[in-house]
Amino acid sequence: MNRKRALIADTFCLTKRRRCAADSVTGESQADIRSSLQYLVTLFSRKLFNDSLPPVVLKHQLYSLHNDKTSVDKQVNELRETGELLMFQLGFDSEAFALVFAEDYRAKVLQGEAGRGTLGTVEKFLTKLIPSCSDLSFNKEKMLKEFLFTDSEITQLVKSGVLTVRDAGSWWLSIPNSGKFIKYFIKGRKAVLGMVKKSKYSEILQTELEGRRTTSQVKFQMKYHIHDIIGAELVECIQTTSGTLLRYVDGNVN
Amino acid sequence: MLSFLYARQSGLDDPVRLRRAESTRRVLSLELNHNRDVDRIHGNGINTLDIEVIDGRYMLSGGSDGVIVIYDLENNSKKPQYTCKAICTVGRSVCRHVHKFSVETVQWYPHDTGMFVSSSFDKTMKVWDTETLKPAEEFQFDGNVYCHHMSPVARKHSLVAVGTKDPKVQLCDLKSGSRIHILQGHRGEILSVRWSPRYDHILATASTDSRVHIWDVRRASGSLFTLDQHNGDKSKTSSEAVNTAHNGRVNGLCFTADGLHLLTTGTDDRMRLWNSATGENTLVNYGKVVNESRKGLKFTVSRGCSPEFVFVPCGSSVAVYGLHSGELITMLRGHYNNVDCCEFHPDYQELYSGGKDCNILAWVPVLRQPDIEDEETNSKRGGTQAAINPAFEDAWSSDED
Numbered sequence: 001m002n003r004k005r006a007l008i009a010d011t012f013c014l015t016k017r018r019r020c021a022a023d024s025v026t027g028e029s030q031a032d033i034r035s036s037l038q039y040l041v042t043l044f045s046r047k048l049f050n051d052s053l054p055p056v057v058l059k060h061q062l063y064s065l066h067n068d069k070t071s072v073d074k075q076v077n078e079l080r081e082t083g084e085l086l087m088f089q090l091g092f093d094s095e096a097f098a099l100v101f102a103e104d105y106r107a108k109v110l111q112g113e114a115g116r117g118t119l120g121t122v123e124k125f126l127t128k129l130i131p132s133c134s135d136l137s138f139n140k141e142k143m144l145k146e147f148l149f150t151d152s153e154i155t156q157l158v159k160s161g162v163l164t165v166r167d168a169g170s171w172w173l174s175i176p177n178s179g180k181f182i183k184y185f186i187k188g189r190k191a192v193l194g195m196v197k198k199s200k201y202s203e204i205l206q207t208e209l210e211g212r213r214t215t216s217q218v219k220f221q222m223k224y225h226i227h228d229i230i231g232a233e234l235v236e237c238i239q240t241t242s243g244t245l246l247r248y249v250d251g252n253v254n
Numbered sequence: 255m256l257s258f259l260y261a262r263q264s265g266l267d268d269p270v271r272l273r274r275a276e277s278t279r280r281v282l283s284l285e286l287n288h289n290r291d292v293d294r295i296h297g298n299g300i301n302t303l304d305i306e307v308i309d310g311r312y313m314l315s316g317g318s319d320g321v322i323v324i325y326d327l328e329n330n331s332k333k334p335q336y337t338c339k340a341i342c343t344v345g346r347s348v349c350r351h352v353h354k355f356s357v358e359t360v361q362w363y364p365h366d367t368g369m370f371v372s373s374s375f376d377k378t379m380k381v382w383d384t385e386t387l388k389p390a391e392e393f394q395f396d397g398n399v400y401c402h403h404m405s406p407v408a409r410k411h412s413l414v415a416v417g418t419k420d421p422k423v424q425l426c427d428l429k430s431g432s433r434i435h436i437l438q439g440h441r442g443e444i445l446s447v448r449w450s451p452r453y454d455h456i457l458a459t460a461s462t463d464s465r466v467h468i469w470d471v472r473r474a475s476g477s478l479f480t481l482d483q484h485n486g487d488k489s490k491t492s493s494e495a496v497n498t499a500h501n502g503r504v505n506g507l508c509f510t511a512d513g514l515h516l517l518t519t520g521t522d523d524r525m526r527l528w529n530s531a532t533g534e535n536t537l538v539n540y541g542k543v544v545n546e547s548r549k550g551l552k553f554t555v556s557r558g559c560s561p562e563f564v565f566v567p568c569g570s571s572v573a574v575y576g577l578h579s580g581e582l583i584t585m586l587r588g589h590y591n592n593v594d595c596c597e598f599h600p601d602y603q604e605l606y607s608g609g610k611d612c613n614i615l616a617w618v619p620v621l622r623q624p625d626i627e628d629e630e631t632n633s634k635r636g637g638t639q640a641a642i643n644p645a646f647e648d649a650w651s652s653d654e655d
Contacts, residue, residue: 007282007584069539070580094501094522135487233542 054104060231139170191217280619300608316357405449417444452513460504506551552595567593
């Protein structure tokens with residue numbers, strides 16, 4: 001007796017295809033990503049940063065909600081092209097990208113700059129950036145020629161936190177005051193992974209992990225961290241009869 | 255299945271469609287079968303496997319002990335239980351020309367089985383005569399030889415591309431024995447080389463400097479292009495990582511059967527699919543493909559199915575991914591230790607994988623279950639008779655003689 005359910009190619013499942021064809025519409029899939037992003041935004045704790053940061057979501061958290069990574073990537077890129085979403089390179093991992101809704105970003109940055117002398121430059125930068133440009137980093141030539149900023153204006157942008165130094169003559173796009181976010185995030189990720197690792201057999205049911213009391217190291221909501229570690233494949237997801245089991249994957253650099 | 259047969263019979267469908275659908279179904283049902291075994295000859299891990307292209311009958315394997323073994327994969331006994339026998343061995347005690355250290359790559363001569371080439375960490379590459387099992391030619395190198403490859407489609411040249419510790423890719427000519435042709439451009443050890451199955455002058459090389467170069471060997475100047483994971487978007491990464499194929503060492507290369515796409519794996523735990531004509535990253539996301547190999551990783555792509563599948567050794571199991579969708583179809587678990595190499599048999603849709611546990615496992619498609627009616631008649635005939643495939647049943651000789 002073959003207990004494993006056999007994998008069947010799509011060509012042989014004609015009835016399944018007829019049923020699915022009625023449901024799938026390409027416009028809907030973009031709305032899927034947007035609704036997942038909005039769900040993840042609710043998990044972000046605003047109060048922690050005294051409301052100075054826009055809600056940040058990591059791109060790999062979306063992989064834990066959707067099966068097909070390639071289509072997630074494609075839709076995120078589409079949202080970036082239309083100027084609705086902004087992507088940032090966080091710096092602690094070359095593969096970890098942060099996503100922020102453009103309006104949130106704009107609102108928070110201007111709120112942070114209110115009353116400071118650099119407000120004008122920052123506003124000019126944001127108007128140039130948001131609908132048209134979807135780059136993660138800028139080099140000096142681009143800033144001077146395309147955006148027509150002067151050197152002193154670039155210094156002001158770096159001071160305000162919108163640009164971070166990448167290397168001589170080029171800058172990453174960044175979120176102001178995000179240093180604290182990255183620190184808490186890395187600490188929290190390590191603590192949650194430690195919880196999984198210390199469990200018996202290095203595995204724990206997802207529902208049990210969500211119910212555990214968080215230590216003082218974990219500042220974000222448990223679900224936020226769980227989506228992160230599943231999406232970054234730092235734990236293996238195994239479907240069991242009692243729900244999803246998270247098993248620690250050996251060989252993690254973290 | 256019956257609908258496919260009827261459509262082919264009545265001409266509604268292309269004949270290829272039935273073949274592809276059945277091949278895909280067979281690949282999706284790969285599993286370990288206790289009826290199929292491969293002789294265990296190696297005393298140490300198995301680094302490389304190669305099945306010859308002409309008949310698909312003989313398989314070469316090279317091990318960490320320097321031993322090379324040839325197996326016969328065809329089942330001529332009329333029983334379903336079959337062990338692939340080792341026909342001959344280039345062993346330590348038997349042959350004085352045997353490699354001193356680990357054999358890293360073996361490959362049959364692409365046009366017939368009279369010859370095969372093996373390269374090893376003892377800094378040599380030997381061209382063997384299969385009949386006498388003696389090397390007909392030996393090439394000496396300065397550093398460990400990680401990999402070599404002969405073009406499967408070449409008619410005009412017999413060049414073997416060799417990747418060693420030296421950043422220069424060497425091309426050895428089997429016809430003249432010369433090795434003056436060098437391809438310069440890499441800055442680190444060459445971990446993998448592959449000729450394109452579509453054009454006999456296109457070569458891809460992967461190195462520890464995180465770059466993959468595509469060469470046209472007829473040109474005197476450097477490589478045609480380098481594969482860039484960000485497709486030219488210089489803003490996405492830190493400035494040192496610009497124009498690299500991976501964020502770590504690139505240790506595996508595999509062209510798809512039609513030669514239009516190239517797969518690369520790297521120690522940044524990623525696998526990428528590239529358009530081999532333009533070098534564009536197709537951005538198919540396979541997720542985390544665990545890769546800790548310090549030498550080359552040998553993986554393979556299925557042939558004749560739709561959609562195609564990639565078989566990648568991942569730790570102690572073989573991961574099967576859909577080629578263009580990037581989804582993980584299944585993990586084939588069965589080895590006791592790390593899997594180093596795998597090879598796909600396109601005629602029977604079987605997968606052979608070898609690893610550090612000195613075993614070669616054969617993953618065979620599961621046969622369709624017999625109908626309930628047939629099972630009853632079988633049991634009526636007699637319990638002692640093993641179930642024989644009706645194709646092998648003797649229906650003409652009588653019992654009287």
